[in-house]
Amino acid sequence: MLFFAFDRLPVELILMIFQYLSGNDIFLSFLNTSFYINNILKSYNKYSLNFISSTREKFDYILSNIEFNKIISLTLSNGELTGGQFNLFLSKYSSSFYLFNNLYSLTLHCIQMKKIEYIQLIEAFKQFQNLRLLYLNQISLIDIDDCFISAFNQLNSHCLIKLNNCEQLNISSLSNKLQYWKSNCFNFYRQQWTCLRAIQLKDLSRTSLNHLLHLTPQLISLIIECEIDKNTSSPNFRLVPNLKQLIFSCQNLTFHYLIVEIGLDTLSKLKHLQIKCNASTDELIFNGDHWKIFLSQSFSYLIKFDFYFKYSYKKNLSLNTFRTQFWLEDKKWFVALCHCQYSNNLELFTVPCFNTTI
Template identity: 30%
Template structure:
């Protein structure tokens, strides 16, 4: 191997460069370039492995070139295009060898690989985990050390994802994402995770009594939550939307618990789908010429901020030649003024 200009870069600079690439990209770009670079690769302990939809050639290259103690982030997938990948990978390494692993993502993991994660409690550096809602891998033994937990919903799964979160103190948890969770279970989790800052959740079962219970106990359990991304499906309680009063639905969300100087948790009620969602995170991204404007009495968002609903539009559907022509003419007119 010959020398090159990269040999003059200090190790720290190369490490900073590696942070922007997946492991397979690093090996393809830098492996066997020079002896110095190869030595740097051999000692680097921050590899990010993402085996979702990876080519078999790249998978084999990584398994041959890397040591488990060098892996900082790992994504394993047993989906249709990577069948039995976890078994193959774990045939090279055992879970307790990932001593520097900080983030673990498991996608559709095969049942035959479940037992391999029985030593997950030995991953003392692990602070982030992402699992499927039907996962049989328990996080009970490591939950207290985690800063980030994500539970993704599987197809045809209508379970309460909050039940996957153990009923123990979660002092380090900062980010939590649950695609399906009952309000009562969420309330219990919030009391256990008093340092939670960001919550992404879809409420599947709630009542005004439970809502008031959360609000009235705010002093007893001082939440540090800053970022709230929430949806609520109300179809369980309202089979028809003809008589649903938006004002009554939104009343619990207009208190200082939801809106004050620190918390700006604005909510919108969608009468068509009988659901609630926080804005702007869940604001619609598709708009058509038939779309109805957001009425002021269906949201807690101040009128002067209603432009948020249009700031997030990424797709505009116009099924009307006359309106399309008018928009084009207006756009041309505006361009002549600038």
């Protein structure tokens, strides 16, 4: 190996540079550049490897040249162009699972799991006893009867779990482990979810939202992607006073609805609020001065506020109340007004969050 410019740098500086790079980039960029760098790579013990967009060749190359006890975070995928790396990991490295003794975070992405892989994964979980975070993203099961219960039971008691679109998994045993849940609907059970901090829902048709909020008193983030309409009972946000992020859509928004019906003003810890409404008849909703009073009195920690409101009446609106020092200088929240091209509706929204509407 020839002389490499980084050989002049002290180890401490190179390790600082590594903090800004992924484990994949570190290995693919620096391996075999010099003996000096190779020794640093060998001693470095904080590799975070993400193979979601890696080919099978790169996956095999990195794992063949790294000491497994130096990996703290690992992401595996069976997505496009990965060549079935999850299956390869289970079959090729099953005898070395015990060497992953410093693995703190494991993410499994876009995997259709058959029975043989499931059995191998259970054995892996038995040996990943320092695992502190398991993130399952788009996992589906084929001919697996216990719906992942046996796998969950192998995790140590300190391991938290995040789930995204994993409807086939039985989560009844995760009341003190589940931290994040994203799904088309929440298949909740009767127990309290003491560790659940974030929920993202796509469908409310089969979900009693207030029942869900009652079971998740420590919730910090709630994102409701679908619209809360007349067929859905109004949420009672008083049940989750620790919310710091709230994103929701509703019909015919009024300040009476915000305060009296859903108790939005009680969420004093909010830092991020986003509201979308496709129909409103309350003129105060379009008054920046009224919003200033409401927001200042209710949310002293609010950093980000985005909204999209549609006004169905044939009446001119002014942006003057949204051009005050409070909006432009103190908060730096910028508001735009647009006339709908094919109707008499007016659209009032924050930019850049809803600037695609322009």
